[in-house]
Amino acid sequence: MALLTDLEIEEELQSLPGWTREGQVIRKQFSFASFPDAIAFLTRLAFDAEQADHHPDVAVNYRRVTLVYSTHSEHGLTAKDFAGAAAADRVAGAGFAARA
Helix, strand or coil: CCCCCHHHHHHHHHCCCCCEEECCEEEEEEECCCHHHHHHHHHHHHHHHHHHCCCCEEEEECCEEEEEECEHHHCECCHHHHHHHHHHHHHHHCCCCCEC
16 A cells, blocks of 8 residues: 555545644544443444554543554554544544544
């Protein structure tokens, strides 16, 4: 999978509110109403990530879940990362009380 150019990355970020670029990764923190909601979100996202064979780095802090995407095999950002970010946004919007 080809690395995206800086311009392509900026264009992709325009369609993903709340996601930020930090060097060769994109990151977003999701906040939930409760710890079980945060874990339910992460569990649902895990199935999508496994199906896509592309997994985010994850940090859970009580009601907050931080996701970081980067294509490790390519040492940077690819279309897979933005597809994963879009999937996370869809899961967060599907019945979870998430706030960006």
